[in-house]
Amino acid sequence: MDARAIIAALRRGEGIEPEALTWFAHGLADHGVSDAQAGAFAMAVCLRGLDREGRAQLTIAMRDSGKTLRWDLDGPVxxxxxxxxxxxxxxxxxxxxxxxxxxxxxxxxxxxxxxxxxxxxxxxxxxxxxxxxxxxxxxxxxxxxxxxxxxxxADIAPADKRLYAIRDVTATVESLDLITASxxxxxxxxxxxxxxxxxxxxxxxxxxxxxxxxxxxxxxxxxxxxxxxxxxxxxxxxxxxxxxxxxxxxxxxxxxxxxxxxxxxxxxxxxxxxxxxxxxxxxxxxxxxxxxxxxxxxxxxxxxxxxxxxxxxxMGGPLGFVENPERYLPEAPVIREVTAQSDGFVSAINGEVLGLAVVDLGGGRQVESDLVNPAVGLSEVVTLGTRVSRGQAIARVHSARESQADRAAQAVRDAIVISPTAPSKRVLEREVIG
Incomplete structure (x- = not known):
């Protein structure tokens, strides 16, 4: 088979045979497909899309590009x-x-x-x-x-590992088909x-x-x-x-x-x-x-x-963890209370801002190679709809350094909106698909 022919067919919006997608996935896994071809494949899928069968075929091909596990147990997996x-x-x-x-x-x-x-x-x-x-x-x-x-x-879905890295540098991360297959x-x-x-x-x-x-x-x-x-x-x-x-x-x-x-x-x-x-x-x-x-x-x-x-x-952890978890979890040296600046109700919480504040504290990654400090973060975060008074705690910052705690405290204040009136009921209810 020929990677160029597969990419050209995708570019034209044509259906791809399962055997061709299997061949391409194995080429991703064993580097029989070049980076340039992988990038062109991702862009073609991103721009033209796949039908439901093509998406399933790509998923199966990527699944089968490496090892698949088998179980013999007396209950469902x-x-x-x-x-x-x-x-x-x-x-x-x-x-x-x-x-x-x-x-x-x-x-x-x-x-x-x-x-x-x-x-x-x-x-x-x-x-x-x-x-x-x-x-x-x-x-x-x-x-x-x-x-x-x-x-x-390393041998679980190796085609995905390769394609994921290619997508990251070719602006094709947002493709619904590629997200699903990944x-x-x-x-x-x-x-x-x-x-x-x-x-x-x-x-x-x-x-x-x-x-x-x-x-x-x-x-x-x-x-x-x-x-x-x-x-x-x-x-x-x-x-x-x-x-x-x-x-x-x-x-x-x-x-x-x-x-x-x-x-x-x-x-x-x-x-x-x-x-x-x-x-x-x-x-x-x-x-x-x-x-x-x-x-x-x-x-x-x-x-x-x-x-x-x-x-x-x-998995190598302590035998007595359940009985005494505090003994086996790290603690940050700086713990600071963040207080409300006014009376009112917690009407909105920007979760992304809070998450990025934890990253800035060292509790997450900007890139995959970043080291993580397991002790830092936020605790006792106030819940949506809570009535608070000026000076009341709305969160606690756990930090390695005072300067980081300052930035995190400000991020918490920016993320947690306090308004004179209670928020309306959340629009979103849980939906079940399938």
């Missing part, structure tokens, strides 16, 4: 993916809760980039824990703990029986408008189902942080409050909503009410926390 938000640490609660309900969760996750946090960075804020495990160890952890949250090995090729390589997607929209999400979020959710669900993985999506609100903390260790502390039954709120509710959809669609519950009850009981009984503790220990 399930997973969840989020398009990214601020204060979003659902994965750390949902994975062990699903495991406590009889599912197995081999969660291959990513690191933070831009204003959103990364699940792997949160996990690695726990003393001694490493998310890099070989395939044999990955299987062992999933079988014994019921869940494992790990980084992708997300799903990695997830489907894990050998899943079911997947739920959390497509976020709002000030703290990459998708700011509901129509764009619906388009992405529909493309992801349709493509995953065509590829043979039963999948549904929830469109969820990200106009305010999901947890009252932003930053790796601080978010893990919030996770432990939920797992130990000391906190509820949006983080808990979204965990149950995603898990309910996943367990019900996988046939693990006769009804959605039954699925929600099973998940709620798994958390309330401590079974989910027990699974989490097993996973942490198996």
């Amino acid at each position: 399930l997973d969840k993916h989020s398009t990214g938000g601020v204060g979003d640490c659902v994965s750390l609660i949902l994975a062990p809760a699903l495991a406590a309900c009889g599912a197995f969760v081999p969660m291959i996750s990513g690191r933070g980039l831009g204003h959103t946090g990364g699940t792997l960075d949160k996990m690695e804020s726990i003393s001694g824990l490493s998310t890099k495990v070989d395939e044999a160890r990955f299987h062992q952890i999933v079988e014994t703990a019921g869940c494992a949250i790990v980084s992708a090995s 997300i799903l090729s990695k997830k489907l390589a894990a050998g899943l029986d079911g997947l739920v997607l959390d497509v976020k929209v709002g000030s703290g999400a990459f998708m700011k408008e509901i129509d764009a979020a619906r388009a992405l959710a529909s493309a992801l669900v349709e493509t995953a189902n065509l590829a043979g993985c039963p999948t549904s999506a929830l469109i969820t609100d990200m106009n305010a942080p999901l947890a009252p903390a932003l930053g790796n260790a601080l978010e893990v502390a919030e996770v432990m409050k939920v797992l130990r039954g000391a906190a509820r709120g949006p983080l808990y509710e979204l965990t149950l909503a995603l898990g309910t959809q996943l367990l019900f669609s996988a046939g693990q519950a006769a009804s959605k009410d039954g699925a929600r009850e099973a998940l709620s009981n798994a958390i309330a009984s401590g079974a989910a926390a027990e699974r989490f503790g097993k996973m942490i220990a198996a």
Whole structure:
């Protein structure tokens, strides 16, 4: 086959045979396709688009460009993916809760980039824990703990790794077809029986408008189902942080409050909503009410926390983490209270500004090679709609240096809008796609 012919056909808007896309994906993986050809391919897809079958064929081809995992377990193999938000640490609660309900969760996750946090960075804020495990160890952890949250090995969807880097420098990141294939090729390589997607929209999400979020959710669900993985999506609100903390260790502390039954709120509710959809669609519950009850009981009984503790220990973390998480999470040397400048109601929160403030503190990355300080971030962030008085705390900054704390405090004041009247009810309600 010829890369030039494939690119020319795409440029003309013609359909591409599955064999041609498979050949091209393998060429991306083994560098049989040049950078120039990869860039031209990405631009052709970006400008002309693919039909639903072509998008699914590209996803499958990229999935099969490397190793795909196989499981022989006595329960369904399930997973969840989020398009990214601020204060979003659902994965750390949902994975062990699903495991406590009889599912197995081999969660291959990513690191933070831009204003959103990364699940792997949160996990690695726990003393001694490493998310890099070989395939044999990955299987062992999933079988014994019921869940494992790990980084992708080099042989998982290598075509995506190559094409992702090319897209970044050729202004083709925004292509719906390429976004869909990128997300799903990695997830489907894990050998899943079911997947739920959390497509976020709002000030703290990459998708700011509901129509764009619906388009992405529909493309992801349709493509995953065509590829043979039963999948549904929830469109969820990200106009305010999901947890009252932003930053790796601080978010893990919030996770432990939920797992130990000391906190509820949006983080808990979204965990149950995603898990309910996943367990019900996988046939693990006769009804959605039954699925929600099973998940709620798994958390309330401590079974989910027990699974989490097993996973942490198996990945090199401390044996006693669940009993005493504060002992094994780093603390920042500078902690500063940020107070309201006027009386009123919290009428808006710009999640992206808060996320970038955490990045500036050292808690995230501008580029992939940046080092992350797991201790820094924001905690006790006030919730949308809260009535506050002048001088009342609206957040706490955790910083390595005083100068960074000054900038973060100002960012918090800029991001949290206080108005004389209470905000109207949020327009966005959760939508289920698929």
